[in-house]
Amino acid sequence: ETGVTQSPTHLIKTRGQQVTLRCSSQSGHNTVSWYQQALGQGPQFIFQYYREEENGRGNFPPRFSGLQFPNYSSELNVNALELDDSALYLCASSLDPANNEQYFGPGTRLTVT
Amino acid sequence: RKEVEQDPGPFNVPEGATVAFNCTYSNSASQSFFWYRQDCRKEPKLLMSVYSSGNEDGRFTAQLNRASQYISLLIRDSKLSDSATYLCVVIPFSGGYNKLIFGAGTRLAVHP
Secondary structure (H helix, E strand, O other): OOEEEEOOOOOOOHHHOEEEEEEEOOOOOOOOEEEOOOOOOOOOOEEEEEOEEEEEEOOOOOOOEEEOOOOOOEEEEEEOOOOOEEEEEEEEEOOOOOOOOEEEEEEEEEEOO | OOOOOOOOOOOEEEEEOEEEEEEEEOOOOOEEEEEEEEOOOOEEEEEEEEOOOOEEEEEEEEEEEEEEEEEEEEEEOHHHHHOEEEEEEOOOOOOOOOOOOOOOOOOEEEEE
């Protein structure tokens, strides 16, 4: 196992609601990246957090936001949920932003109805 | 055009077969390359890095051709446990952070 944990495992929300997903990085890793994986697709980069700040962002709207805490754990928040937000949300940790090897947690499966 | 393209498969092969997956990428400035493996409804797991000189890890061999922007993965002596989706991953130069760009994956099914 990678040592990256995520919660909750599964979540069902209604369109328009808000959701918070959580991630604890592997020990010694100070960088957390979030990805969205729709069914049948590869994961897509949402953003990366380093030193409690957003360090890079993919093509996702502002209603996707995040936080990183002093212990390097992280949250992904999604506001105004849409049906297309239904996906597996993956958190990955790495030693630092320059390190290419990212290790994934088990993911949170979000269903929006 | 997608940044990373893979044949979705599925590749259905018998145990013991040799199978090869290919992947192409569009950004010539990409700096790092990987293969990840993903089992059904699980997270992706790093399988191996890919270098121009090629690298081998047991039954797995990965190769990068920068001129053709092409990455390959060869699996020899396939095992039932190799059944999974194989994701080609490229890291473009982003200046200050590394984001993984994934292909959609190639599904492999190894049968007895």
